[in-house]
Amino acid sequence: MSSRHPLTDLPTHQVTNQPPPLGDYQAFSTDRVLCEAVSREGAPWVSEYLRALGALTGSEQLMEQGFLANRQPPELVTFDPYGRRIDEVRYHPAYHELMGLAIRHGVHSIAWDRQGEGGHVAHAAALYLLTQPEQGVCCPITMTHAAVPALRLESAVAQDWEPRIRVREYDPRCLPSSEKAGVTFGMAMTEKQGGSDVRANTTRAQTLRGDQYTLTGHKWFCSAPMSDAFLSLAQTPAGLTCFLVPRWRPDGRRNPFFIQRLKDKLGNRSNASAEIEYSDTWARRVGEEGRGVRTIIEMVQQTRLDAATAPVGMMRQAFVQALHHVRHRSAFGKPLIHQPLMRNLLADLALELEAGVALLLRIARTFDRGAQDPHERLLGRVGTALAKYWTNKRAPEFIYEAMECLGGNGYVEESILPRLYREAPVNSIWEGSGNVICLDVLRAIERDPQIVPAFLTEVDSARGGHRRLDAAIERFKQELGYREAAELRARRIAELMALTLQASLLVRHAPAAVADAFCESRLGGTGGMLYGTLAAGVGVDAILERAWSAE
Known part of the structure; x- marks a missing residue:
């Protein structure tokens, strides 16, 4: 009896020139x-x-x-x-x-x-x-x-x-x-009439006794509604106030926490987001009455750093998938990894990824040291917003380019790339959209006169390392000198600050090939408007060598 399988052994079904499964790899050590x-x-x-x-x-x-x-x-x-x-x-x-x-x-x-x-x-x-x-x-x-x-x-x-x-x-x-031994937390801030303008919230709090209240109102977005407790905002006679809302009352009864529907989202499909209704829902006050925004900003600063981190992680996964594919796929007589234009694209993506990692971990360090070091605290205040804005704006195009490296394979759901692409916008919208974040950068600069000196101290530590960086620092000073239409130019200012900070970090800490290519391509030099447009002479080999380390 023949051992040939009638389908897989068809002469037209010999699989060649396809990459093997990626398999297990050490995601930390290879990075x-x-x-x-x-x-x-x-x-x-x-x-x-x-x-x-x-x-x-x-x-x-x-x-x-x-x-x-x-x-x-x-x-x-x-x-x-x-x-x-x-x-x-x-x-x-x-x-x-x-x-x-x-x-x-x-x-x-x-x-x-x-x-x-x-x-x-x-x-x-x-x-x-x-x-x-x-x-x-x-x-x-x-x-x-x-x-x-x-x-x-x-x-x-x-x-x-x-x-x-x-x-x-x-x-x-x-x-x-x-x-329960352990608990998880969610957040219920947004209302349909206000969005990012939480001061327009209409949910009402009524005092019971001490720090105990009841809440009544509707929340348009509740993140992770399966959680054990939620931080939420509601109005008291003193103004917007922060509350902790548990799923269960202290007496062991279910707290009125009515989930009206789950949102049908573009991405982030495995995680639930919901509309909820409070109806005499028991809550505990957190912070002073009328100081809800100041209280919740302690949480928001943390979540914004995570919202800056997630897109860089997604970019890394997209890059790993693209790199694995081009190493094992050939076209026009040689492996894709050796095609000059593909190498240009991959090197450009690697630059973006390295700058993103450098930025987010530098800002994470300010959270560790800010309580003892005023410079770290000030840099963290503005740097968190800059990182949150910039890494999220760079992620969708980055992931799309990685998807294109795989051709049609990258567009089908068996690949992780479609999921990453759908996921890419969410962290830009969450915790303040791009416009909100850029206006927050302006407010920070205007309200605290020490913010700009702290930022300049940080980027000036790399002055002299590259002429493009030096010029960008001067452009930033000029931008701040123009008082007219500051809000109109908020995105321009935030972009320049983010790129200057990234360039400063790479000049100080990355190999010259990486720092030079980033400064030339991102700071008004030779790069184009899309990835894969690095100028001739850039150290592509040295950049790509850093992209994946053998375990």
């Missing part, structure tokens, strides 16, 4: 740029912590779990079988596996467990790794991490909740927090 940045900005223990995580985030198993979690998105269960209102969100087991891995490795808590000891650098780099196989889990991990500084403004609330936040045990059950 030389990340390893160097962590060593530079963090503490010695951080690299070992990330190496353990990188072995998992580069695995085929986690990649497959990401696909499963997105193929079967969350489901809203409004009632139990007996007609009782429960408002629960149920997920595919793969999503819980990913959440469990993140929490076991302390991605949500490491910044507070090792505060002032490189913990924020560890958190940012860990999120960068976690984002690569799947992005949806990063939202609840980020908000659980970011809730801590806001809660600390109300010591009684922090004493109750922070110890449970920092536990490295994932418990997805919908139970009172007192019955």
